[in-house]
Amino acid sequence: MSRLSPPFDRRRAVLAGCAAPAAAFFVAFWLLPVARLIALPAGQGWATYFLVLTDARYLQSMVNTLVLSLAVTVVTLAVGATVGIYLARRRFPGRQALLSILTAPLAFPGVIIGFFIILLGGRQGWIAQLSSAAGMGRVAFAYGLLGLFLAYLYFSLPRAIASYTAAAGAMDAQLEEAARVLGASRWAITRDVWIPQVAPTTIACGAIVFATAMGAFGTAFTLASKFEVIPITIYNEFTNYANFAVAASLSIALGLVTWLVLFIARVAGTSAPTT
Secondary structure, eight states: OTTTHHHHHHHHHHHHHHHHHHHHHHIIIIIHHHHHHHHGGGGGOGGGGGHHHHOHHHHHHHHHHHHHHHHHHHHHHHHHHHHHHHHHHOOOTTHHHHHHHHHGGGGOOHHHHHHHHHHHHSTTSHHHHHHHHTTSOOOOOTTSHHHHHHHHHHHHHHHHHHHHHHHHHTSOHHHHHHHHHTTOOHHHHIIIIIHHHHHHHHHHHHHHHHHHHHHOOHHHHHHTTSSOOHHHHHHIIIIISOOHHHHHHHHHHHHHHHHHHHHHHHHHHHHOOOO
């Protein structure tokens, strides 16, 4: 064993040397900032940590963000699953081009998507111009709940479509064929064959869409003038009012809610039944 010790020690030294930059990066750019973020509200009293629950304005902002994120997640999964499974199971001319077009918004930042919604439903947008020409006044929805919902949906759908297309392409066709031979109805095949096979994709994609919607800033910064969400509340407290303790407290609350959903999704994905 003594003859093997020097090479083994050198190997450990090499591994430690390779891990040192990653460890330093982790400490400098994640651990220390997070520790500072967690400690910051304590300077104004421990009650600062619970402002999101005790202050009506902050609580309303968090509820707005939760409701919007949940709605976007549900609709994204429903539409993404329908489109993705259809594209995976059908072959037709232009299919690849259509899939590329549907997933192209993956390259767009949130500000660009917000700009698209303004062009559609802003005060000078197409719908406002059409409604004005029809004598109905200028109808604008870009700066409220509907505008944010459409923008978040537009931002999230390409990811869901790409995920479900890949998942549906990997489904076991023999299971569906066996169910059909045994006389299963279309609904029974969907319930007993399709849903179990795409369940892991649904859980993972839903968690990502929810987390992205909870923390989305660029789109909200462009559109959220009539409907406040928690990222904009944090931005206002930090930038406009220099209220760093409150901004830190709200950031912790946002992080905890998002982490909890991701953790539940991880547990559910691990225990999801497979066929």
